[in-house]
Amino acid sequence: xxxxxxxxxxxxxxxxxxxxGQPATDDLVSSCVLAAGENxxxxxxxxxxxPKSAPNAAAPVxxxxxxxxxxxxxxxxxxxxxxxxxxxxxTLYDQGKExxxxxxxxxxxxxxxxxxxxxxxGLYTIWYNFIGxxxxxxxxxxxxxx
Amino acid sequence: MTGTITKIAAVILLLSFCSCRNSNVRQGRPAFPVxxxxxxxxxxxxxxxxxxxxxxxxxxxVEIASILQSMQVPFSAGYLAPTQGADRLTTNFQxxxxxxxxxxxLGYLNIYGKTxxxxxxxxxxxxxxxxxxxxxxxxFETIKRLSVSKSNLDSLLFLSxxxxxxxxxxxxxxxxxxxxxxxxxGVWIEGQYLATQVALNFNDEILRDRIGEQKIILGxxxxxxxxxxxxxxxxxxxxxxxxxISAKYSEVKVSYRLGEPETKEEDGRLVVVxxxxxxxxxxxxxxxxxxxxSKEVRNKLISGN
Numbered sequence: 001x002x003x004x005x006x007x008x009x010x011x012x013x014x015x016x017x018x019x020x021g022q023p024a025t026d027d028l029v030s031s032c033v034l035a036a037g038e039n040x041x042x043x044x045x046x047x048x049x050x051p052k053s054a055p056n057a058a059a060p061v062x063x064x065x066x067x068x069x070x071x072x073x074x075x076x077x078x079x080x081x082x083x084x085x086x087x088x089x090x091t092l093y094d095q096g097k098e099x100x101x102x103x104x105x106x107x108x109x110x111x112x113x114x115x116x117x118x119x120x121x122g123l124y125t126i127w128y129n130f131i132g133x134x135x136x137x138x139x140x141x142x143x144x145x146x
Numbered sequence: 147m148t149g150t151i152t153k154i155a156a157v158i159l160l161l162s163f164c165s166c167r168n169s170n171v172r173q174g175r176p177a178f179p180v181x182x183x184x185x186x187x188x189x190x191x192x193x194x195x196x197x198x199x200x201x202x203x204x205x206x207x208v209e210i211a212s213i214l215q216s217m218q219v220p221f222s223a224g225y226l227a228p229t230q231g232a233d234r235l236t237t238n239f240q241x242x243x244x245x246x247x248x249x250x251x252l253g254y255l256n257i258y259g260k261t262x263x264x265x266x267x268x269x270x271x272x273x274x275x276x277x278x279x280x281x282x283x284x285x286f287e288t289i290k291r292l293s294v295s296k297s298n299l300d301s302l303l304f305l306s307x308x309x310x311x312x313x314x315x316x317x318x319x320x321x322x323x324x325x326x327x328x329x330x331x332g333v334w335i336e337g338q339y340l341a342t343q344v345a346l347n348f349n350d351e352i353l354r355d356r357i358g359e360q361k362i363i364l365g366x367x368x369x370x371x372x373x374x375x376x377x378x379x380x381x382x383x384x385x386x387x388x389x390x391i392s393a394k395y396s397e398v399k400v401s402y403r404l405g406e407p408e409t410k411e412e413d414g415r416l417v418v419v420x421x422x423x424x425x426x427x428x429x430x431x432x433x434x435x436x437x438x439x440s441k442e443v444r445n446k447l448i449s450g451n
Contacts, residue, residue, distance in 0.1 A: 099407055120423055122362065
């Protein structure tokens with residue numbers, strides 16, 4: 001009987017831990033879409049998790065490619081996961097040329113979202129980094145502005 | 147006593163398994179074998195980076211519909227794919243293709259707020275997603291409730307598009323890229339059908355540009371399908387049809403005018419206006435031919451022949 005109680009106690013103790021280990025990124029995506037504001041339509045999300053950058057090495061980056069269309073307005077939003085070490089920012093590139101970034105490293109100013117009024121249809125590259133190459137997790141959301 | 151302990155241990159093992167499986171689903175890793183993945187030896191393997199380069203948002207189920215709505219083009223149920231024959235779809239090829247086609251139709255219905263009409267489409271999507279073992283990513287009950295109540299269009303749009311994104315992510319993460327490619331192609335062909343059919347009746351420069359610009363995207367879509375074209379007769383036929391559409395675009399010209407982006411701050415938000423521009427040159431004849439072939443291919447795909 002003692003063994004039975006012990007096993008049941010262990011089971012009840014460990015099962016919530018297993019459940020807590022599951023990511024809650026979907027909730028984060030929903031809240032980030034909500035934070036993108038009214039008159040936007042969600043298109044895509046990117047779940048970003050990066051380690052701290054190693055000394056004398058380039059900061060880790062999450063890269064994604066996305067077709068953006070002429071005559072469309074896009075909003076790129078970023079949201080940090082609770083407990084994330086770093087602050088997430090997004091940079092948009094067109095064929096290697098930086099178009100826009102939500103973080104200005106010179107002034108230290110960071111925006112939670114940036115708007116892009118697209119006039120050239122093509123494949124763009126989106127980079128997600130954490131400021132200062134910190135470890136962190138978060139989501140990037142791309143919406144269409146109606 | 148030993149028997150009781152064994153039973154309890156078995157229950158714990160079972161619960162642990164369920165927990166891990168759920169965790170895998172949320173993280174996009176399969177806990178079951180997949181019969182429809184194309185073995186590496188049968189497909190010309192694209193590098194993961196190359197595939198990632200081309201698959202993100204090749205076709206969105208809502209962008210074309212959004213343009214049509216901004217043009218004040220009236221909604222027409224006549225553009226929707228019929229849902230009656232969906233029960234007869236047997237192969238994963240057909241299910242994945244139609245999942246994409248109905249996804250674009252759902253986007254069209256939702257953007258126009260015709261949510262009461264979308265229950266049939268939703269039911270078919272749910273069946274197809276279940277058939278492909280990705281139904282867990284389609285929150286049918288919530289989407290249906292929002293559709294029927296017409297209470298929150300933004301939430302409905304988010305949940306619908308997010309379900310498709312999750313299905314696509316899961317398929318790609320789990321070596322079922324061939325199924326993902328079909329779903330993406332389905333979304334693309336239905337969007338193309340919708341855009342071209344409307345363009346034949348409404349002369350709108352933005353819509354014409356959008357159709358012409360598909361020349362760029364179509365090249366990447368073909369690259370996405372290419373590794374699987376030899377995997378089955380159906381896949382080979384699809385690839386051939388997409389090549390035919392691509393050939394119709396050969397004389398469409400897309401050029402670029404250079405310009406520097408302009409950055410400004412509006413209401414505390416950073417805004418960039420791009421001044422580099424893509425310019426499409428497409429004649430009425432080219433448009434008519436592209437529209438005709440796109441319709442033919444789309445109708446062939448929805449008829450399952």
